[in-house]
Amino acid sequence: MIPTPETLLALGLIAVYLFDSMHFLQIGEAVVITRATHLQRISFGSGFELGGRRPFLPNPLTPFWPELSVDWVTHPIPQQASAPGSSQPMHERAAALKWIGAFSGACAGLIVIGAPIALLFEAQTAFIACVLLCVGCELVAAILLFQKREALRLGVGQWLSLSLIGLICLPCSANLARAAAKARRWTLPAHQLAGLDLDGLASGPLKEQVREALLRAQRYVDEESPEFHRLSEQVRLLGEGPCKNG
Secondary structure (H helix, E strand, C coil), X not given: CCCCHHHHHHHHHHHHHHHHHCEEECCCEEEEEEECCEEEEEECCCCCCECCEEEEXXXXXXXXXXXXXXXXXXXXXXXXXXXXXXXXXXHHHHHHCHHHHHHHHHHHHHHHHHHHHHHHCCCHHHHHHHHHHHHHHHHHHHHHHHHCCCCCCCCHHXXXXXXXXXXXXXXXXXXXXXXXXXXXXXXXXXXHHCCCCCCCCCHHHHHHHHHHHHHHHHCCCCCCCHHHHHHHHXXXXXXXXXXXXX
């Protein structure tokens, strides 16, 4: 049975949204998953790799809770780059994205759920209504993003490109808050990740998760390289440093 154009379009809208939501994390990258303004847990990507990167697909039903990007680089970084266990700036960024995320979630409901259902039932009027409402929600989200651009450390050019992408590619409008969150990446030594205040993960399991990521990263670098020794130092500091939670 050959699928109808409406069915293909419905599947295409969902596929574009899911692909746009995906993170492809390389060694030294992680994402902090949020819930409202709280930090829930951390992910280093899936257990398999694609081209040296680990895919991570956030919950497609929660685009209103954007993920925060963390770079736990292996090269030396200044001590003042981030205080141990300092989660307050992340909480503030999640709070700044709250209403932007709300309208992004509305876009997801309209263009990723409502529009495909309308296409499958050949309800043309409902489909057009979903598209127009999605455009309206995207415009409101873009205005809110402009108002919050300084708090989110976005330049006018970045704001404009993010907003235009959402308007040109409507499934991407559901990820406006996620895209804005990606624009700011925290640089944090790996051993300090275990000091983040995560509501959904106790300090012990978090510390072990970070240790596994460090040991996994060591397998991809030469044992005689400076990167390997820096990773080893991070493992040592992870064992020595205090871990806080809450």
